[in-house]
Amino acid sequence: xxxxxxAIPKAGRGTVRSVFRRRQNTPYLFISPFYIxxxxxxxxxxxxxxxxxxxRWNSVGDPExxxxxxxxxxxxxxxxxxxxENTLIYSAASLLIVCPLALLLALALNSxxxxxxxxxxxxxxxxxxxxxxxxxxxxLTLYNREFGLLNALLAAVGLEPVDWxxxxxxxxxxIIGVIVWRWTGLTSIYFLAGLQTIPQDLYEAASIDGAxxxxxxxxxxxxxxxxxxxxxxxIVTIGSLQIFDEPQVLTGGGPANAxxxxxxxxxxxxxxDLRYGYASAIGTVLFVLIxxxxxxxxxxxxxxxxxx
Amino acid sequence: xxxxKLVSLFGRISLNLVVAVGxxxxxxxxxxxxxxxxxxxxxIFRFPPSLIPDTIALDNxxxxxxGYPFAAWYGNSLNIALLVxxxxxxFCSLAGFGFAKFRFAGKRSLFLVLLGSTMIPxxxxxxxxxxxxxxxxWTNNHISLVVPFMAPAIGIFLMRQFITSIPNELxxxxxxxxxxxxxxxxxxxxxxxxxGLATLAIITFLGTWNNFLWPLTVxxxxxILTLPVGMALMLTGVQAGxxxxxxPAMAASVLVSFPIxxxxxxxxxxxxxxxxxxxxxx
Numbered sequence: 001x002x003x004x005x006x007a008i009p010k011a012g013r014g015t016v017r018s019v020f021r022r023r024q025n026t027p028y029l030f031i032s033p034f035y036i037x038x039x040x041x042x043x044x045x046x047x048x049x050x051x052x053x054x055x056r057w058n059s060v061g062d063p064e065x066x067x068x069x070x071x072x073x074x075x076x077x078x079x080x081x082x083x084x085e086n087t088l089i090y091s092a093a094s095l096l097i098v099c100p101l102a103l104l105l106a107l108a109l110n111s112x113x114x115x116x117x118x119x120x121x122x123x124x125x126x127x128x129x130x131x132x133x134x135x136x137x138x139x140l141t142l143y144n145r146e147f148g149l150l151n152a153l154l155a156a157v158g159l160e161p162v163d164w165x166x167x168x169x170x171x172x173x174x175i176i177g178v179i180v181w182r183w184t185g186l187t188s189i190y191f192l193a194g195l196q197t198i199p200q201d202l203y204e205a206a207s208i209d210g211a212x213x214x215x216x217x218x219x220x221x222x223x224x225x226x227x228x229x230x231x232x233x234x235i236v237t238i239g240s241l242q243i244f245d246e247p248q249v250l251t252g253g254g255p256a257n258a259x260x261x262x263x264x265x266x267x268x269x270x271x272x273d274l275r276y277g278y279a280s281a282i283g284t285v286l287f288v289l290i291x292x293x294x295x296x297x298x299x300x301x302x303x304x305x306x307x308x
Numbered sequence: 309x310x311x312x313k314l315v316s317l318f319g320r321i322s323l324n325l326v327v328a329v330g331x332x333x334x335x336x337x338x339x340x341x342x343x344x345x346x347x348x349x350x351x352i353f354r355f356p357p358s359l360i361p362d363t364i365a366l367d368n369x370x371x372x373x374x375g376y377p378f379a380a381w382y383g384n385s386l387n388i389a390l391l392v393x394x395x396x397x398x399f400c401s402l403a404g405f406g407f408a409k410f411r412f413a414g415k416r417s418l419f420l421v422l423l424g425s426t427m428i429p430x431x432x433x434x435x436x437x438x439x440x441x442x443x444x445x446w447t448n449n450h451i452s453l454v455v456p457f458m459a460p461a462i463g464i465f466l467m468r469q470f471i472t473s474i475p476n477e478l479x480x481x482x483x484x485x486x487x488x489x490x491x492x493x494x495x496x497x498x499x500x501x502x503x504g505l506a507t508l509a510i511i512t513f514l515g516t517w518n519n520f521l522w523p524l525t526v527x528x529x530x531x532i533l534t535l536p537v538g539m540a541l542m543l544t545g546v547q548a549g550x551x552x553x554x555x556p557a558m559a560a561s562v563l564v565s566f567p568i569x570x571x572x573x574x575x576x577x578x579x580x581x582x583x584x585x586x587x588x589x590x
Contacts, residue, residue: 028406030406034399113320132536137557
């Protein structure tokens with residue numbers, strides 16, 4: 001049934017009934033696969049995760065209710081707190097390094113002054129489509145203390161070699177390096193799309209008013225990009241809070257949990273140790289964290305809009 | 309005027325220079341990956357390393373196929389990614405058609421559920437989904453990597469966007485000619501949304517091909533692993549004391565990423581169109 005036409009056709013009684021039945025059922029039939037799969041594999045398990053987070057259950061026997069016990073334990077679990085801290089550091093680095101860098105990259109890739117535009121776009125977007133495991137394996141050898149390229153570059157300028165992944169102080173920097181390398185291109189795609197929707201006459205009007213490049217950037221580009229900036233900051237935050245692949249392959253979370261992420265800890269507690277209740281509580285905390293941070297960002301952007 | 313031209317030329321050159329330096333930094337790991345895959349074991353452990361290998365040794369590639377079930381991993385990944393992609397294209401376009409061109413009771417609420425479902429991060433259901441899949445006896449079975457992911461909300465949303473723009477008159481005309489709703493979907497809608505399907509196919513294929521966490525969770529038997537899980541196992545599964553097989557791992561990385569990158573160069577615009585549907589619309 002096309003949405004613009006009235007629901008009841010003006011035909012004879014018999015046809016009305018058959019058409020009616022068909023029109024009633026087909027849209028539901030068409031959209032049903034999603035709802036069946038969603039309820040079975042996503043919504044059901046989400047509720048079950050919430051239920052499990054209040055239980056003690058190690059896969060054998062029956063779950064045993066323990067109220068907020070799992071959540072209380074999390075507050076004093078030093079590995080969890082370490083994982084939380086690490087993950088928030090990854091998130092902050094992504095927001096503070098990746099986002100501005102991606103905006104600059106998008107401006108450059110959008111510039112009429114750039115030569116070989118298509119070529120450079122392909123280069124910068126290549127990390128986006130590459131397997132994170134392949135990337136992490138490659139950086140594992142790049143960062144290697146004995147034969148890695150990074151230490152060779154340091155040696156070339158007379159610096160001492162660094163044990164990037166084996167040292168508590170440098171391991172997070174190393175992982176942030178991979179995040180920045182991989183996410184800047186992806187994030188710039190969003191900015192690039194946003195830049196291309198800015199009406200050209202806004203710039204022309206600003207130029208007529210005597211605005212220079214810098215004025216146009218602050219007074220046209222940035223305000224026009226605000227919705228995209230909100231979208232990007234939410235996407236980057238959510239993505240970085242869920243980080244797993246890079247620290248898992250590069251360090252396994254080490255040394256001494258210095259690089260472990262929340263999802264890694266969830267995975268090792270739930271799948272490794274089969275502590276389903278505890279791991280579900282970690283998952284719930286992650287969900288709440290993602291939810292709150294998204295709302296905060298929404299709030300920041302909304303209040304700025306009201307000021308303007 | 310002449311100085312102004314000089315300044316703008318200087319600006320242009322610096323812009324190109326900065327982009328080139330960033331581009332080289334971005335490309336460097338790929339070059340390192342490629343070059344290491346051709347090095348002999350002795351050359352890999354040499355310091356300082358060189359970006360250009362002494363010889364093009366194919367030992368690492370050979371070892372990948374003799375020492376590991378690499379061909380099986382490749383086949384598994386390809387099979388799963390294709391299966392998921394075909395299912396997603398079918399179910400998402402069908403549901404997208406349902407939401408774009410039909411009127412029915414509860415449509416608004418059902419659509420809200422669809423949008424809300426994208427808020428659930430996969431990690432929160434990792435444990436319960438694993439328990440559920442184990443109860444079904446689906447661990448160590450590729451079915452657990454396909455069935456739950458056959459109709460993602462984001463794909464339905466994307467297809468709805470594309471199908472909404474098809475004029476209603478076309479559908480009316482087909483209906484007057486007596487075509488059934490499914491026939492209208494199959495013979496009228498599908499041919500008109502090929503660009504949308506291409507976008508969805510690329511996003512889905514890439515996501516499935518590169519997925520690590522879920523296959524790592526449900527697959528244990530070595531011969532049924534997907535590429536990312538198998539590759540990670542090559543280095544992390546090494547016993548303490550023995551030297552990790554960096555060469556074969558780099559060869560595997562080349563074989564998993566370079567075909568994708570080459571194809572991507574040609575289909576970039578579809579991928580970008582898909583990624584940015586949400587960004588620009590919101």
